[in-house]
Amino acid sequence: MQDTNILWQGKYYNSLEHCTIRLDEKAVMIDSTIVGHLDNKIYSIAYFIETNRNWEVQHFSINAKINNSPFQVEGRKTDDHWNVNGSVINNMSACVDIDISLTPLSNSFPINRLKLKDGQQAHIDVIYIDILGQKITAREQKYSRLSAEKYKYENVPNDFEAIITVDKSGLIVSYPELFERVH
Template sequence: MEIKRISWNGMETFNTHENLIMEILAERNAVVHSTVNGTINQMKVIVNYEVHINEKWQVNAVSINGHLDDEFISWHYLFASNRWLTDDGGKEFPLGYYDIDISVSPFTNTLAINRLMLKVGEKKTINVLYFDVLEQRVYIASQCYTRLDQQLYRFENTEGDFMAEITIDEDGFVINYPKLFKRL
C-alpha cells in the first residue's frame, strides 16, 4: 500500500487548513481521508470526508461529516446501479455518473482533472454532485475544465459566475487555486 499526504491552506475568506491522506490500494483503487479545519466567512468549520475512488479516478462512495459553528452536517452517498444513492433513502438524482465537488476542498478538482485526462487545449463540461458545505445542501451542477498547458487548467462553473486558473503538480493535485487554496 502506498500513502500520499498533502496539505493546503485556505486563502482570503477561507481561513482553513486541510490535511489529506490518500491510501493507494490494490489495482490502483484508493481511499482518501481528509480534515478541513478553520473559519470561512467568520463561521467555524470542521469537516471530515472520505472518498473511495477506482483506478479511473471515478468516485464510488463519499462520506462527509462535520460542524459549521454548532450545526452538525452529515452526507453519505454511494454510486451503484448507475446512480448516486444516499444511505438513508433520501434525495435521488437522475441516472448516470457525476463527479463530486466538495466546496471546502481543492482535492475534488484533482478527481475531475485525473479522470478527464484532457490534452492541452481540450475543454470538457461535466456534471457534478456538488456538496455545498456552507449552505448545507447537495445538488447537481455543471462545470467546465480546459487544459491550458501541462500544469494549468481553467475551471468554470457553467452559470458563468466563477472562473479560476488552477495550477497542478505532475500527479494532478492542486498546487494553487487563486484566492481559495494553496498547497503547503
C-alpha cells in the first residue's frame, strides 16, 4: 500500500486542500479536505473517492458546508448507471469520471485512465459537481496530451481551456490561475 499526500493552493478559490491518495492492489482511495472563501462564501469540504486501478470512479461522497449550510452528494456506479443521492440518474450513464469544482484532483482521473500518447486527444462525459452553486450536471470535456507533463483541458463547447502540468503519476502540479501544488 502506498500513500501520497498533496497540498494544493486554490488561487482563484482562495482555498487550501490536503489530499491523501492511497493505492493498493485493487483500488485508489482518495480522502481530502478543502477550506476556503469566495464571493462572501466561507466553505469547507470533505470528500472521499474510490476508483479501480484504472482510475474509473466507483464511488464518491462529498460533505460540504457553505456559510454553515450543508451540501451533500453521494454517488455509486453500478453496472451501466449512476446512483446519486439515492436516485438513478439516467442522463449520466455515459459518465466515467467526476469533476468536483473546487479541486484539481478531478483532472487526474481522465489523465490516468485514458493513458493518452503525445498528440492524442479524447472527449469524455463527466458528472460535474458545482459545490458553491450546489448543482450536479453532466458535462462534456476534452483532454489533449501535449507532452508527458502537459495536457490541454477544454470544456465542450469550449467556454474554458487550460494547459495543465502533471507529475509522473498524473497528479496536478500546476493549473494556471486556479491551482498550484504547494507540497
